Amino acid sequence: MRVLSIDTSGRFNEIGLVDGDREHGGLVWEAAGNSLRDIILNIDLVLGKARLDLADVDGLAVGVGPGSWTGVRVGMTVGKTLAYATGKPLCGISSLDALAYQGRNVPTLLCPMVEAGRGNIYAAFYQAQCGTAIRRGEHYAGNISGLLKLVKEPILFLGDAALLHRQAISESLGSLANFRDPAEEVRGYGIAALAVARFERGERDDALSLAPLYLREPLIKALLAQGRRD
Amino acid sequence: MVADGVILSNVVASQVDLHARFGGVVPEIAARKHVEAIGYIIKEAIDSADRNLADIEAIAVTSIYGLVGSLLVGVAAAKSLAYILKVPLVGVHHIEGHIFANILSNPSLPMPCVCLTVSGGHTMLVYVRGLCQYEVLGNTLDDATGEAFDKIAKFLGLGFPGGPIIDKLSVQGDRAAFPFPRPLRNSKTLDFSFSGLKTAVVNMFKDRERATLPVADIAASFQEAVVEHLVSKTLQAASLKGVSAIAVTGGVASNRRLREALSERCNRERYRVFFTRPDLCGDNAAMVAAAGAARLRYGDVAGLDLSVVPHAPLESVA
Numbered sequence: 001m002r003v004l005s006i007d008t009s010g011r012f013n014e015i016g017l018v019d020g021d022r023e024h025g026g027l028v029w030e031a032a033g034n035s036l037r038d039i040i041l042n043i044d045l046v047l048g049k050a051r052l053d054l055a056d057v058d059g060l061a062v063g064v065g066p067g068s069w070t071g072v073r074v075g076m077t078v079g080k081t082l083a084y085a086t087g088k089p090l091c092g093i094s095s096l097d098a099l100a101y102q103g104r105n106v107p108t109l110l111c112p113m114v115e116a117g118r119g120n121i122y123a124a125f126y127q128a129q130c131g132t133a134i135r136r137g138e139h140y141a142g143n144i145s146g147l148l149k150l151v152k153e154p155i156l157f158l159g160d161a162a163l164l165h166r167q168a169i170s171e172s173l174g175s176l177a178n179f180r181d182p183a184e185e186v187r188g189y190g191i192a193a194l195a196v197a198r199f200e201r202g203e204r205d206d207a208l209s210l211a212p213l214y215l216r217e218p219l220i221k222a223l224l225a226q227g228r229r230d
Numbered sequence: 231m232v233a234d235g236v237i238l239s240n241v242v243a244s245q246v247d248l249h250a251r252f253g254g255v256v257p258e259i260a261a262r263k264h265v266e267a268i269g270y271i272i273k274e275a276i277d278s279a280d281r282n283l284a285d286i287e288a289i290a291v292t293s294i295y296g297l298v299g300s301l302l303v304g305v306a307a308a309k310s311l312a313y314i315l316k317v318p319l320v321g322v323h324h325i326e327g328h329i330f331a332n333i334l335s336n337p338s339l340p341m342p343c344v345c346l347t348v349s350g351g352h353t354m355l356v357y358v359r360g361l362c363q364y365e366v367l368g369n370t371l372d373d374a375t376g377e378a379f380d381k382i383a384k385f386l387g388l389g390f391p392g393g394p395i396i397d398k399l400s401v402q403g404d405r406a407a408f409p410f411p412r413p414l415r416n417s418k419t420l421d422f423s424f425s426g427l428k429t430a431v432v433n434m435f436k437d438r439e440r441a442t443l444p445v446a447d448i449a450a451s452f453q454e455a456v457v458e459h460l461v462s463k464t465l466q467a468a469s470l471k472g473v474s475a476i477a478v479t480g481g482v483a484s485n486r487r488l489r490e491a492l493s494e495r496c497n498r499e500r501y502r503v504f505f506t507r508p509d510l511c512g513d514n515a516a517m518v519a520a521a522g523a524a525r526l527r528y529g530d531v532a533g534l535d536l537s538v539v540p541h542a543p544l545e546s547v548a
Contacts, residue, residue: 036305069299073262081269
């Protein structure tokens with residue numbers, strides 16, 4: 001089963017192409033505010049290099065976040081529209097699930113995290129099980145120190161945001177905290193691989209109703225809820 | 231969906247109710263709603279036109295002028311469709327869309343003409359030299375007209391959006407009750423300004439209990455000042471350019487008093503006035519399709535690297 005994945009929720013945009021459990025191509029580039037400009041041309045590039053047409057793909061996968069609110073909307077709109085127009089099945093995958101998937105063979109607790117702006121992060125805890133990573137508990141949205149208070153055992157941190165906050169994490173958790181060597185960071189395939197697994201289980205998402213995973217309300221709504229604005 | 235100047239479908243997912251409690255459009259809320267709605271409205275536009283995706287010969291999208299988060303959802307969807315269907319993609323300036331709403335309404339709109347395009351997001355006088363040829367003559371220096379209506383409606387406790395509410399309420403009020411200032415009255419500029427007028431209204435009544443305010447009279451008098459301002463600058467522009475036709479478009483073009491006052495003035499001074507059909511006054515997609523079709527005839531095709539430009543003068547596409 002050939003799956004094309006699109007993720008524009010993070011600092012790096014990722015397009016992945018897998019055929020079953022085999023990587024078939026892909027492209028990673030820094031978003032830097034140009035996700036919208038580059039996305040279609042880069043999809044075409046990845047397909048072209050694999051000598052494929054979108055018609056040859058069996059399913060589409062799209063990163064639903066959490067991550068950059070504006071970024072995720074680009075990839076999701078493209079993924080949803082391509083799925084609608086081609087009639088191909090679509091699968092939305094969480095960016096945290098995809099990061100955790102990189103640690104699917106690691107015995108300790110896993111903590112993928114992505115940047116949430118204003119020094120905040122989105123994260124969750126996962127445990128490897130039967131060749132995949134299963135989320136334990138709710139998503140976390142907030143500052144890094146709040147997250148670290150929840151950690152009581154050895155843990156592997158994953159994702160760009162973990163490297164960004166590496167010093168704070170190490171100071172707080174000492175030897176409990178483990179990190180991936182940045183060179184080991186595998187990009188672009190987590191979403192496609194997880195989508196293949198979901199498709200094979202007969203699951204798919206509705207291309208019209210699939211919505212981003214924001215984890216936070218817009219600031220104005222949060223202020224309203226606190227009664228700080230009339 | 232538009233074919234040869236005929237509207238086959240025109241689907242609008244309005245967010246008015248969503249933003250009402252904030253008294254204006256919240257960009258992040260708007261963008262979230264767009265990404266939720268986009269698939270449904272594309273499907274509905276095709277289904278209600280009783281056509282298939284394969285019938286589409288080109289895709290037009292507003293790529294210039296507006297909220298960046300909203301523009302990019304539309305452009306991302308449009309690029310995807312153009313890529314899949316292998317049809318040309320055309321980027322349209324939002325204001326040009328409003329001008330084409332008038333052309334859709336009045337296929338025989340004479341050119342050159344002066345077009346007043348006025349909404350909740352902009353207020354502009356455009357000299358339309360010919361199809362897709364524009365010169366901006368005047369612009370608002372502060373608020374858009376619709377925004378000024380919103381703010382006064384909020385001050386009077388009337389709700390959102392202010393334009394239609396004030397328009398309706400004004401029927402019961404005396405438009406000569408309060409002599410609010412007419413902005414830039416003795417100036418040669420073709421620009422607009424609403425902040426002084428707004429402040430004058432607020433200052434006159436800010437110390438009064440809201441319940442005791444003569445709301446209908448204030449609404450009618452405020453609307454009259456706004457309308458007079460719009461009408462006088464529009465006529466000034468028409469005279470400067472020596473045109474015989476005036477077009478009026480945009481959300482505020484559906485304002486009853488604006489239509490009445492401008493028609494009277496144009497009648498008296500022998501201008502022909504062309505209003506956009508009420509159902510095409512507000513933001514809609516048919517106007518963008520019409521503008522795109524015209525641009526396509528001039529060979530204006532965008533690449534699949536099309537991006538969004540939140541602020542760019544209309545002349546940049548002329």
